[in-house]
Amino acid sequence: MxxxxxxxxxxxxxxxRLLQTALGRIRRQTQYRRPLERGGRAAAGIEALLAxxxxxxxxxxxxxxxxxxxxxxxxxxxDLRLSDLFTLTAGxxxxxxxxxxxVTAYLLTLGFSQADxxxxxxxxxAAQHVQTDLxxxxxxxxxxxxxxxxxxxxxxxxxxxxxxxxxxCGASRLWDAGRVQxxxxxxxxxxxxxxxTSAGCFQPLHSxxxxxxxxxxxx
Amino acid sequence: MLxxxxxxxLFDAICDGDRETVVELVDKxxxxxxxxxxxxxxxxxxxxxxxxxxxxxxxxFVPEMLVAARAMQGGIDIIEPILAASDHEPxxxxxIGSVKGDLHDIGKNLVVMMLKGAxxxxxxxxxxxxxxxxxxxxxxxxxxxxxxxLLTTTKPQMLSVVNYLKxxxxxxxxxxxxxxxxxxxxxxxxADAFGEDAPGAxxxxxxxxxxxx
Numbered sequence: 001m002x003x004x005x006x007x008x009x010x011x012x013x014x015x016x017r018l019l020q021t022a023l024g025r026i027r028r029q030t031q032y033r034r035p036l037e038r039g040g041r042a043a044a045g046i047e048a049l050l051a052x053x054x055x056x057x058x059x060x061x062x063x064x065x066x067x068x069x070x071x072x073x074x075x076x077x078x079d080l081r082l083s084d085l086f087t088l089t090a091g092x093x094x095x096x097x098x099x100x101x102x103v104t105a106y107l108l109t110l111g112f113s114q115a116d117x118x119x120x121x122x123x124x125x126a127a128q129h130v131q132t133d134l135x136x137x138x139x140x141x142x143x144x145x146x147x148x149x150x151x152x153x154x155x156x157x158x159x160x161x162x163x164x165x166x167x168x169c170g171a172s173r174l175w176d177a178g179r180v181q182x183x184x185x186x187x188x189x190x191x192x193x194x195x196x197t198s199a200g201c202f203q204p205l206h207s208x209x210x211x212x213x214x215x216x217x218x219x
Numbered sequence: 220m221l222x223x224x225x226x227x228x229l230f231d232a233i234c235d236g237d238r239e240t241v242v243e244l245v246d247k248x249x250x251x252x253x254x255x256x257x258x259x260x261x262x263x264x265x266x267x268x269x270x271x272x273x274x275x276x277x278x279x280f281v282p283e284m285l286v287a288a289r290a291m292q293g294g295i296d297i298i299e300p301i302l303a304a305s306d307h308e309p310x311x312x313x314x315i316g317s318v319k320g321d322l323h324d325i326g327k328n329l330v331v332m333m334l335k336g337a338x339x340x341x342x343x344x345x346x347x348x349x350x351x352x353x354x355x356x357x358x359x360x361x362x363x364x365x366x367x368x369l370l371t372t373t374k375p376q377m378l379s380v381v382n383y384l385k386x387x388x389x390x391x392x393x394x395x396x397x398x399x400x401x402x403x404x405x406x407x408x409x410a411d412a413f414g415e416d417a418p419g420a421x422x423x424x425x426x427x428x429x430x431x432x
Contacts, residue, residue: 031280045236045286114324114346125328126285126292132325177372197347199320199372 008068008190011149013142015061019054021144022137026050029133046130053131056120057138062111064192065146070183070211072103082211085182101156101215105186108142109194109207110135135206143208156215176200180209220251226262229294233266234273236286238293245294255298256307259338267291267336271418281329284417288332295335309340311428314356315365316344318380321373326397329417330365337421350383357384357391363424366410368397378408385409392427396420 026032032050036043073081080088082103114132121127151158177200184191194207202208221229225244232240248258270287273279313334317327324346334341342361344352353364364384368374377395384391395405396414405413411427414420425431 032282035280035283041232041235041237042283042286045238045289046282049282049285049289114322118324124289125332126289129285129325129328130282197320197322199370199376201320201322201370201373203322205322 008066009150010064010066010190011146013063013065013145015058015063015138018061018063018138018141018145019058019134021141022134023050023054025137025141026134032133049127049130050134052121052124052127053134056117056127056131057110057135060110060112060116060120061135061138062192063138063142064109064111065142066107066187066190066192067104067146067150067212068107068187068190070103070105070186072101072213074101082183083186085186086179101213104150104212104214105183105209106146106150106212107184107187107191107194107207107209108139108146109192109202109204110139110142111192111204112206113204132205139206139208147212150212154214159213159215161211161213183209220253221248221258226258229258230262230266230269233263233287233291233294234270236283236290238286238290241290242293242297245297249297249301255301256305259295259298259302263291263294264336264338267333268418268421270336271333271421275416275418284329285332288336291336292332310338310430311362311424312340312342312360313363313365313424314342314344314353314359314361315367316348316353317346317367317369318373318376319347319349320376321368321370322346323367323369326369326417327365327367330367330396330414330420333417333421334365334424337425339421339424350380353380354384354387354389357387357389361391363392363394363427365414365420365424366393366395366397368395368399371399374399374404377404377410381408381410392424394420394423394427396423 027036032046035046071083078090082088117131118128121131147160177196177198180196180200184194184196195203197203221244229241229244248255270284274284315327315331317323331341331343342356344356356364366377366380368377381393384393392411394412394414395410400413402413412423414423422431
């Protein structure tokens with residue numbers, strides 16, 4: 001995988017490798033680790049659910065990461081005007097005021113819907129729940145892999161700005177769905193089928209969008 | 220017939236998530252002409268209630284509850300068609316869905332499992348459910364409508380559903396839950412009850428129906 005700064009980059013990652021990482025991480029989550037450590041029937045049942053969920057994700061997922069450069073105009077106050085779409089303040093970005101730098105938008109998705117997964121799991125609610133937990137970890141694994149590649153290609157320091165359109169525990173640093181829709185529009189034909197509801201919910205559910213800001217190389 | 224010892228084993232098998240044993244014992248009860256409605260009510264539902272209590276007390280985690288619910292479902296799959304063919308009535312008919320704009324199903328699915336495990340007949344409307352679909356469920360005879368929202372941005376949709384049902388003249392009970400929902404919010408929008416977690420949702424449905432305090 002290569003990521004050429006300043007150009008649209010797209011990669012698809014084989015689910016198997018991401019799943020291996022994701023399964024390791026989910027087993028370290030307290031809610032899974034503790035009962036697995038306790039052993040017995042419950043642990044065996046959880047292992048079976050994890051295996052079922054992993055099979056489902058392996059069969060359905062087409063993990064893809066797309067990076068597109070976005071025209072960015074920086075104000076003296078450190079605010080950022082993106083492709084004449086909208087302005088982001090330092091607070092929106094969640095970082096101290098930046099002093100310029102190139103901006104790339106990223107879009108990550110596993111490429112399958114919850115409905116597809118539920119059908120594949122034959123309507124098994126327990127397996128669907130574990131699939132959802134596991135898919136979150138697979139998505140994060142995809143993100144780490146994609147950013148690792150991007151970082152390796154970057155000439156300056158790379159800062160990642162995740163965008164959250166909605167939150168389960170507060171409303172800080174949330175972007176409204178309209179701005180996210182506008183940003184999704186920047187991907188054009190490279191968008192691997194990701195959309196957002198008016199309430200800010202991604203479809204497919206296991207998708208993420210955000211920005212990376214590459215600081216100018218220190219001279 | 221199952222012996223008292225076998226009923227205790229069935230209870231423990233549900234709590235431990237031992238689906239194989241649950242299926243084996245329920246199948247034995249069916250073959251032996253056991254009153255399956257009584258077995259469900261006196262042994263299996265209390266077992267799932269105990270699992271819910273353990274979860275609410277922080278003694279077990281969600282995955283353990285899932286495994287228990289799945290074991291319970293193994294038994295219900297045998298019992299349900301038999302009871303459906305008889306005069307047996309479920310505790311009540313409940314429908315559930317994630318509100319319009321919310322595509323998350325994780326909390327809703329847990330509640331579906333716990334409600335089924337408590338003896339309710341549950342219709343799952345899925346995610347991104349429009350107000351009209353909830354009203355139609357009321358018309359189909361559901362006594363309770365459970366609304367799930369996981370996001371700060373979809374929570375206000377719950378008020379929209381409550382108002383829609385009121386304006387449409389539906390007398391169905393409304394129970395709400397989800398990570399962003401509180402009892403204060405339930406009171407504010409005029410919901411009949413609030414469930415703080417999946418076992419709590421079962422209690423909330425019972426409260427809404429006047430089956431519990």
